[in-house]
Amino acid sequence: LMVWLRSTTHYLFIVVVAVNSTLLTINAGDYIFYTGWAWTSFVVFSISQSTMLVVGAIYYMLFTGVPGTATYYATIMTIYTWVAKGAWFALGYPMDFITVPVWIPSAMLLDLTYWATRRNKHAAIIIGGVLVGLSLPIFNMINLLLIRDPLEMAFKYPRPTLPPYMTPIEPQVGKFYNSPVALGSGAGAVLSVPIAALGAKLNTWTYRWMA
Numbered sequence: 001l002m003v004w005l006r007s008t009t010h011y012l013f014i015v016v017v018a019v020n021s022t023l024l025t026i027n028a029g030d031y032i033f034y035t036g037w038a039w040t041s042f043v044v045f046s047i048s049q050s051t052m053l054v055v056g057a058i059y060y061m062l063f064t065g066v067p068g069t070a071t072y073y074a075t076i077m078t079i080y081t082w083v084a085k086g087a088w089f090a091l092g093y094p095m096d097f098i099t100v101p102v103w104i105p106s107a108m109l110l111d112l113t114y115w116a117t118r119r120n121k122h123a124a125i126i127i128g129g130v131l132v133g134l135s136l137p138i139f140n141m142i143n144l145l146l147i148r149d150p151l152e153m154a155f156k157y158p159r160p161t162l163p164p165y166m167t168p169i170e171p172q173v174g175k176f177y178n179s180p181v182a183l184g185s186g187a188g189a190v191l192s193v194p195i196a197a198l199g200a201k202l203n204t205w206t207y208r209w210m211a
């Protein structure tokens with residue numbers, strides 16, 4: 001019974017943190033509902049999403065020691081966000097009004113790294129962290145290209161809570177950088193590694209707390 005309770009508690013803990021990390025993403029600057037600012041905020045969005053995903057995903061993957069936990073974590077985040085998307089749709093907004101970030105493929109790459117290196121923690125941090133940072137902007141840009149023009153959505157359906165100074169403006173694409181995907185992937189690949197190391201280190205603190 002104690003083993004069952006402990007394992008159930010672990011997975012409930014993952015659900016709670018995955019939901020909370022999704023809420024943190026919303027509070028981080030409207031990046032989960034980022035359709036209206038998609039092209040101008042994409043680099044910041046990419047960095048925040050890849051680092052936020054990797055810290056929680058690697059923490060729970062190493063905590064359980066089971067390859068696949070990272071994907072489980074990302075799936076919970078995705079389902080929770082689709083629920084939020086459904087709530088906006090119920091209010092009368094179009095399906096393209098909110099874009100759900102693509103977390104799952106990047107989490108799968110993290111799981112694959114952990115599995116392929118025979119549960120090597122350092123390989124998961126370095127290789128897995130780089131793969132998450134590199135891949136997430138690519139998957140998310142593909143996601144954005146499949147929806148209607150984000151600026152059109154922003155002008156046509158303004159968020160009821162959006163303050164006047166946040167009214168979307170036409171972005172100067174290419175003025176400061178040529179590719180938001182390349183910049184997001186480059187920065188994400190570098191920053192996701194130390195953040196993955198932080199996620200791994202959190203296990204040490206968790207075990208001490210449990211003791």
